[in-house]
Amino acid sequence: MKELRIGVYVCHCGTNIAAMVDVEKLAKELSEVKNVIVARDYKYMCSDPGQDLIIKDIQEHKLNRIVVAACSPRMHEVTFRKALEKAGLNPYYLEMANIREQCSWVHTNRNEATIKAKDLILAAIKRVKWHEPLDKRSVPINEATLIIGGGISGISAALELANAGKKVYLVEKSNKLGGIMNQIDLTFPFLNSARQILDRKLSEVVNHPNIEIFLNTEIGEIFGYIGNFETQINGNKIVFGNIIVATGLKPFDASRIPEYGYGKLPDVITSLEFENMLKSGDIKTKSGKQPQSIAIIHCVGSRNEKYNVYCSRVCCLTALKYINQINSVLPETSIFDIYADMRTFGKYCEEFYSSTSRKNVTFLVFDQKNELPKIREASSSDKCNLIINFREKLSGEIIEVPADMVILMVGMEAHEAAKEVAHKVGVSMCGNNFYIERHPKLDPVATTTDGVYVVGTCQAPKDIPDSISQAKAAAARILATIEAKTVDVEVTTAFINEDLCCGCQTCIKVCPYSAISFDAVKKVSIVNEVLCKGCGTCAAACPTGAAKAKHFTDVQILSQIEGLFSYA
Amino acid sequence: MENKVNEKIFKPKIVGFLCNWCSYTGADLAGTSRMKYDESIRVVRVMCSGRVDPTFVLKAFKEGADGVLICGCHPRDCHYHEGNYKCLRRYHLLKKYIIQMGIEPDRLRLEWISASEGAEFAKLVNEFTQKIAELGPSKVKQNIETFS
Numbered sequence: 001m002k003e004l005r006i007g008v009y010v011c012h013c014g015t016n017i018a019a020m021v022d023v024e025k026l027a028k029e030l031s032e033v034k035n036v037i038v039a040r041d042y043k044y045m046c047s048d049p050g051q052d053l054i055i056k057d058i059q060e061h062k063l064n065r066i067v068v069a070a071c072s073p074r075m076h077e078v079t080f081r082k083a084l085e086k087a088g089l090n091p092y093y094l095e096m097a098n099i100r101e102q103c104s105w106v107h108t109n110r111n112e113a114t115i116k117a118k119d120l121i122l123a124a125i126k127r128v129k130w131h132e133p134l135d136k137r138s139v140p141i142n143e144a145t146l147i148i149g150g151g152i153s154g155i156s157a158a159l160e161l162a163n164a165g166k167k168v169y170l171v172e173k174s175n176k177l178g179g180i181m182n183q184i185d186l187t188f189p190f191l192n193s194a195r196q197i198l199d200r201k202l203s204e205v206v207n208h209p210n211i212e213i214f215l216n217t218e219i220g221e222i223f224g225y226i227g228n229f230e231t232q233i234n235g236n237k238i239v240f241g242n243i244i245v246a247t248g249l250k251p252f253d254a255s256r257i258p259e260y261g262y263g264k265l266p267d268v269i270t271s272l273e274f275e276n277m278l279k280s281g282d283i284k285t286k287s288g289k290q291p292q293s294i295a296i297i298h299c300v301g302s303r304n305e306k307y308n309v310y311c312s313r314v315c316c317l318t319a320l321k322y323i324n325q326i327n328s329v330l331p332e333t334s335i336f337d338i339y340a341d342m343r344t345f346g347k348y349c350e351e352f353y354s355s356t357s358r359k360n361v362t363f364l365v366f367d368q369k370n371e372l373p374k375i376r377e378a379s380s381s382d383k384c385n386l387i388i389n390f391r392e393k394l395s396g397e398i399i400e401v402p403a404d405m406v407i408l409m410v411g412m413e414a415h416e417a418a419k420e421v422a423h424k425v426g427v428s429m430c431g432n433n434f435y436i437e438r439h440p441k442l443d444p445v446a447t448t449t450d451g452v453y454v455v456g457t458c459q460a461p462k463d464i465p466d467s468i469s470q471a472k473a474a475a476a477r478i479l480a481t482i483e484a485k486t487v488d489v490e491v492t493t494a495f496i497n498e499d500l501c502c503g504c505q506t507c508i509k510v511c512p513y514s515a516i517s518f519d520a521v522k523k524v525s526i527v528n529e530v531l532c533k534g535c536g537t538c539a540a541a542c543p544t545g546a547a548k549a550k551h552f553t554d555v556q557i558l559s560q561i562e563g564l565f566s567y568a
Numbered sequence: 569m570e571n572k573v574n575e576k577i578f579k580p581k582i583v584g585f586l587c588n589w590c591s592y593t594g595a596d597l598a599g600t601s602r603m604k605y606d607e608s609i610r611v612v613r614v615m616c617s618g619r620v621d622p623t624f625v626l627k628a629f630k631e632g633a634d635g636v637l638i639c640g641c642h643p644r645d646c647h648y649h650e651g652n653y654k655c656l657r658r659y660h661l662l663k664k665y666i667i668q669m670g671i672e673p674d675r676l677r678l679e680w681i682s683a684s685e686g687a688e689f690a691k692l693v694n695e696f697t698q699k700i701a702e703l704g705p706s707k708v709k710q711n712i713e714t715f716s
Binding site: 120 | 613
């Protein structure tokens with residue numbers, strides 16, 4: 001082995017790390033570790049000057065291994081790998097020690113946190129010694145895109161790509177395109193017809209020569225990686241370079257809230273059921289009468305510890321839309337809008353709220369956290385169908401509101417198919433089954449799986465313009481990768497050392513991707529790098545050590561463990 | 569207490585093997601949410617809990633770990649479909665094996681932590697640290713040194 005020349009870089013991350021870890025002391029102590037040529041601390045390693053520092057050191061001191069102790073590798077490993085590459089070093093000669101997310105941010109004792117940080121860095125130093133240069137693998141990109149979900153998000157992305165001349169496979173589980181927008185009458189804040197907006201898009205999609213639509217179709221197992229995915233649809237193999245997941249939402253099931261009596265009281269309906277009435281122009285109670293009073297309850301299943309803690313973002317404005325619509329169709333009907341907090345962010349939305357509030361409507365506030373309103377059937381003397389009983393928050397008094405009809409503003413949940421699709425495309429989900437984006441602020445469109453994008457309400461509750469923005473952003477990202485013609489793919493796959501392989505085929509049995517086959521002539525296992533996703537299960541199972549998980553080899557991990565105990 | 573005034577308080581050292589997709593992300597989330605937990609744990613990242621070779625666990629004990637924690641994705645949530653099940657099978661065998669080596673079985677623990685379970689991870693580390701503190705320092709390293 002060539003002489004080891006290691007550079008160690010300890011990041012302050014402003015005060016994020018430096019406040020809890022003595023970074024200066026660490027840099028000084030680490031400079032005395034064997035094979036460490038330089039050890040420095042710096043305010044922000046990920047900044048341009050920080051990276052330049054590494055690059056300059058690599059060139060000046062002929063460093064051949066780099067350890068960066070900073071944030072999680074999930075955050076900046078790619079950044080620093082690029083810096084190594086810029087300096088002419090193989091990017092895989094980098095190892096990161098996570099001293100922020102898993103050290104400075106979670107500990108309270110500076111001395112102990114510094115000791116722990118040192119252990120983590122020493123482990124990284126031991127590990128990086130065994131790093132091997134891995135060659136980037138550039139593969140050509142298949143220009144087609146698979147879009148899962150034919151709602152407004154999926155359709156918008158499809159048109160963007162198809163209009164740029166790229167092939168799109170649009171897969172929809174149900175028997176028609178349009179998704180939840182099919183059920184919506186008018187849109188807020190301009191009260192345009194959803195149908196008209198959607199129909200125009202749909203006719204474009206249906207007639208587009210570049211878009212192939214598969215209705216009543218569920219996606220099967222997907223193989224491959226960015227640039228070269230493949231799957232079977234109705235028995236035919238299709239290949240594509242990128243995937244857009246647009247599986248959409250599921251309305252909250254209002255019957256889960258016992259106080260509201262949904263499902264038992266016939267005139268308690270959900271917002272989507274009311275949309276249907278608006279579309280048919282027939283606002284009637286179950287007994288066929290015109291309602292004298294309508295109550296609207298906000299935050300149904302949203303912003304409540306018992307159901308979903310998040311805000312569904314569209315319900316407040318949809319309720320305001322109903323007030324406008326009821327007012328124009330049934331001007332004599334009294335409207336009670338029972339809300340928790342009125343959230344009307346967005347362009348022209350606050351204006352919409354203020355114009356709506358001047359209409360014939362009574363706004364009442366309920367205590368969403370502590371006491372949900374209770375709906376009961378009215379008695380025959382009440383002259384209405386339902387009574388809503390609750391403590392009105394502003395007055396502090398318990399009041400009863402009469403209503404012939406109650407509209408529950410149901411929130412959004414992730415589609416029930418979300419989990420299954422997540423497995424097939426390899427994206428993660430957060431606690432409430434929405435997909436996790438690559439970065440909550442800097443990259444809210446991509447996922448941690450290259451070539452897979454999430455758009456629309458499957459990522460988080462959002463309205464139509466936000467869904468379309470995200471969809472078009474994903475399409476633009478894909479067009480940019482297609483424009484580049486090739487893409488670098490993960491090279492940390494498995495590898496079989498044929499000299500060590502005894503032909504027991506254990507690896508073949510444990511491989512979840514059927515990526516290993518048996519060469520009957522040589523009597524050894526062979527890895528298909530296209531199919532291998534680098535989980536390393538084969539390496540853990542191999543009895544002879546022939547199966548190797550690149551960049552997570554036995555010697556690398558064992559040395560890392562050793563390093564954890566090399567100090568004190 | 570009275571006769572051991574000078575004895576250092578035992579600070580357990582725990583090695584955690586965390587899968588990249590769920591548990592490591594969950595541990596990162598505990599950080600971004602500024603949750604607090606004991607400094608005892610040092611994490612080794614693996615792509616999948618299925619990559620956790622029994623040798624890694626034994627190596628950790630040999631080097632002086634007082635406890636070893638393995639975390640993977642919840643059943644049916646494995647990024648690689650079924651690596652966590654492979655890990656689970658090995659874990660049960662490994663438990664039996666370490667008993668034969670004279671290591672208390674409670675020093676090894678496997679838990680499922682998802683990418684959103686930062687709070688659960690923090691709680692787990694504290695609980696496990698407490699358990700290990702009760703067990704006291706592992707004697708493996710000392711025994712190896714004595715008998716070799």
